Amino acid sequence: xxxxxxxxxxxxxxxxxxxxxxxxxxxxxxxxxxxxxxxxxxxxxxxxxxxxxxxxxxxxxxxxxxxxxxxxxxxxxxxxxxxxxxxxxxxxxxxxxxxxxxxxxxxxxxxxxxxxxxxxxxxxxxxxxxxxxxxxxxxxxxxxxxxxxxxxxxxxxxxxxxxxxxxxxxxxxxxxxxxxxxxxxxxxxxxxxxxxxxxxxxxxxxxxxxxxxxxxxxxxxxxxxxxxxxxxxxxxxxxxxxxxxxxxxxx
Ligand code: SAH
Numbered sequence: 001x002x003x004x005x006x007x008x009x010x011x012x013x014x015x016x017x018x019x020x021x022x023x024x025x026x027x028x029x030x031x032x033x034x035x036x037x038x039x040x041x042x043x044x045x046x047x048x049x050x051x052x053x054x055x056x057x058x059x060x061x062x063x064x065x066x067x068x069x070x071x072x073x074x075x076x077x078x079x080x081x082x083x084x085x086x087x088x089x090x091x092x093x094x095x096x097x098x099x100x101x102x103x104x105x106x107x108x109x110x111x112x113x114x115x116x117x118x119x120x121x122x123x124x125x126x127x128x129x130x131x132x133x134x135x136x137x138x139x140x141x142x143x144x145x146x147x148x149x150x151x152x153x154x155x156x157x158x159x160x161x162x163x164x165x166x167x168x169x170x171x172x173x174x175x176x177x178x179x180x181x182x183x184x185x186x187x188x189x190x191x192x193x194x195x196x197x198x199x200x201x202x203x204x205x206x207x208x209x210x211x212x213x214x215x216x217x218x219x220x221x222x223x224x225x226x227x228x229x230x231x232x233x234x235x236x237x238x239x240x241x242x243x244x245x246x247x248x249x250x251x
Contacts, residue, residue, distance in 0.1 A: 029067050029137070029162055040069060040083075047083045051103050058107045060117070064137035065103050070096075073130040073158050090128040092148050094244055097190060101241065102131050108211045108225055108238075109186040110138060118185045122203065124174035124212075124246070125190030129155030129167075135188070136164045143181040145174040147250045175248050177203040184208055192221040193246030204228045213243040 048066045056062060071082035073096060078088050087095040097105075110118055121139040123132055126146035132155065135142045144167065146152040152171040159167060170178055175197045177187070183205030189196075192213035200210055210226040216237070223238040 029133075029164070040071060041066075043083045044070070047085075047099055050085065051100060054100055056100075056103045056107055058110055060110060060138050061103050061107045064106070064134045065099060067137060068130065068133045070099065070130055072161075073128040073133075090151065091154065092150050094127055094148070094151060096128050096130050097243070102134060105188055105211045105223065106131075106134060106138060108223070109188050109209055111209055111227075119205075120181055120184050121186045121188065122174075122178055122181060122184045122200075123188050123190065124177075124200075125244075126155045126169055127151055127190060129158045129169070131188075131190060132167050132169070133159060133162060133164060136167045139186065140166060141181070142167045143170060143178050143184075144168070145170040145172055145178055147171075147173050147247065149251070171250065173248055173250055175199065175246065179203060186211070189213060189246065190243065191246040192241070192243040196224060196226060201226065201228070201233055206230065213241045 044066050048062050051065060052062060071079045074082050074088050074090065081088060085098050085100050087098045090096050109121070118139040120141040120143070121135055123135060123142060123144040126132055126144040128151065132142050132144040144155070146155060146169070149171060152169060156169055159169070177197070177199040182203035184203055185205055185208045187200050187204055187208070187210040189212035192215055194215050196210060196212050196214060200212070204210055204226070206228055208228050212224050213221045214224040216222050221241050221243055223241050225236045225238060227234045
């Protein structure tokens with residue numbers, strides 16, 4: 001039984017697929033019955049063009065951004081803004097990151113590797129589950145941890161219809177990482193802390209990368225990339241960003 005509200009006309013002029021008829025589905029991600037059809041694909045394709053124009057080069061990232069239906073992760077009242085380059089509220093004072101930032105961070109996470117997809121990835125801050133869905137397209141396994149029960153539940157509801165067997169949602173404090181899934185090929189944080197927790201560095205595999213917004217001296221957040229090489233951890237500080245705070249404990 002589909003209890004989702006119908007989609008505004010701007011994005012959806014296509015009727016929901018009739019029962020028993022296969023909806024137009026992108027590779028790997030099953031189309032969600034009752035969702036938008038081809039029109040949202042067009043709007044997403046435009047978003048992907050803008051991302052490419054802004055400098056996102058990795059075809060794996062652009063393809064993933066083109067496939068995941070971002071409008072299904074935001075409240076009905078915000079659906080018209082789902083493909084604009086803006087962060088949006090998802091409840092409990094948290095936000096879904098803007099598409100350009102999601103794409104940029106995942107591009108950094110993937111690095112220059114020619115492998116078709118990354119191995120196991122840990123995401124800190126599931127939020128509404130959108131970035132986890134994008135990660136599911138570029139990584140073999142996605143462990144995503146959220147400290148707010150309400151959002152953990154929301155992400156589970158949001159992701160259920162997509163049936164992504166490689167996404168594993170965890171409820172807990174991501175500051176401690178998730179040792180049982182380690183070592184990770186990549187760790188990506190959607191919330192900014194004062195420093196990158198030691199546990200993340202320990203749980204990162206050799207050759208892996210951490211991409212995390214981190215508060216710099218002066219209070220401004222910047223994207224930090226940490227690579228684990230045989231010579232040790234190498235850190236780069238990149239552009240300024242604006243994420244919700246990384247907090248400890250659960251609620
Ligand atoms: N990737 C998310 C963005 C969510 S915003 C999306 O696509 O929607 C960042 C999230 O990080 C918030 O939901 C916040 O509750 C969560 N968060 C902050 N500190 C955390 C911690 N220590 N462990 C797990 N989640 C945390």
